[in-house]
Amino acid sequence: MIAEDFESEPLGEVPIDTIEQYCEAHNWSFERVSDDELVATVAGSWTKHELRAVWREADRVLQFLALPDIRVPTDRRGALYETIGLVNEQLWLGHFELWSSSGILLFRHAALLDINADSALSLDHAEALIEAAIDECERFYPVFQFVLWGGKSPSEAIAAALIDTAGEA
Template sequence: MRPSEDRYEVEEDAAPLDMLVALFEARGWPCDSTATEMSGEIQGSWIKYQVRGIWRSDDMVLQILCLPDIRISKDKLAPAHELVSLVNEQMWLGHFDIWSNGGVLLYRNATMLGDDGLLSLGQAQALVEIAVDECDRFYPAFQFVLWGGRTPAEALEAAMVDAAGEA
């Protein structure tokens, strides 16, 4: 790898998890990996996110998960699900979900790779940046519902206005 301004270049595409680990190491982000999964941590605008890459070689699918460490209590599940639905209408790639086991909020995006099952550095950067950007973009909306007492519609509107005002 050679640094080129803010981006790193590799000579060729690589196995998806190897490429993600190389990206994390080049950026100085902590990460660990196994044969089928990598996990790392990235500082977002609001908090640190746990980012996971899960590789299914049978299907040639790389799944990226980004977890903003938000657990949703049972009494907030209904408005949180409503907000997830409203947020997902705003999304172009990936979606938010609430795991039924533990009420964990997460962003999820799956990418089918070609027959060679390789990932380029550009693809890896885009997948990770999109995940973190979407979590940053909607993090305030979830906080408004969970802690601010706003309705899902009010929370989304407030979060979208705040995001539009940033430069």
Template sequence: MMMTGERRMLQEEDLAPVEMLVSLFEARDWPYELIGEDEISGEVRGAWTKYQLRAIWRQEDKVLQLLCLPDVRVADAKRVAIFELMTLVNEQLWLGHFDIWSNGSVLLYRHGLMLGDDGLLSLSQAQTAVEVAVEECDRFYPAFQFVLWGDKNPQDALDAALVDAAGEA
């Protein structure tokens, strides 16, 4: 049975990016908050943890920046190993990249979507962007945990995470 929000969303054409994400979050019954007319923050459940999902629209550039934060803080003692792991992980990605926010040492996945001159986001673009962000966080979450808590070296952590992920399929 289709929820009212899903029915409404499926009938809509392309929308302003934040409006489309509001429709998507409502249809999926994900909690969210509008930070302003150009920013939304919500919560999405992944395979390993809940992720904070933030989207910021820059009208002047026609770019929607999507951030997915797995609530992982990087201690100073682990920064070098995490940076090495991020380099290895980012080589595996087609879209977006992992980064550490200097403010608070928070790990995040970041992807910028360049929208056309009209600055509109389609339903399929919104769904794909969110799904890719969550899937990439889920795929590499174990590797970051292996380095942070399991004291594995970055290459071993990545190898173990990719083998585990392949075994779950």
């Protein structure tokens, strides 16, 4: 089910309500942590992803995080920081980062929403935010794995994982 199946108008009192409706429509497991935060779990092609949406009313910012199930050992963090730098050059929306305290890799982006609306997040917008995060995690998961466990340099990993096929088989 996609956002086209719903009204495209902003819904609910806070954007988290719209994110919740999107998760419900996809039958994803989720928990409403508070009025301003939701955590969901989604199965990807490579791994499961924890999705977090956090609404900051004072700033009118919806922060969206996707955490693929990747923990980075301390001895591999240098190589992964280099990889993240090269990967982030490929992105138009959001960025990857590594939380230094826990070694958790994540994708993060945010949306500044209309300050004149009660809720400026339509289901179309929610779909774009969520799917962009999942798509980028799926796209770059092999790159991170090649560096962490495949013994490849960051540039080799990107070259190996991002091969574009031409033509038809």
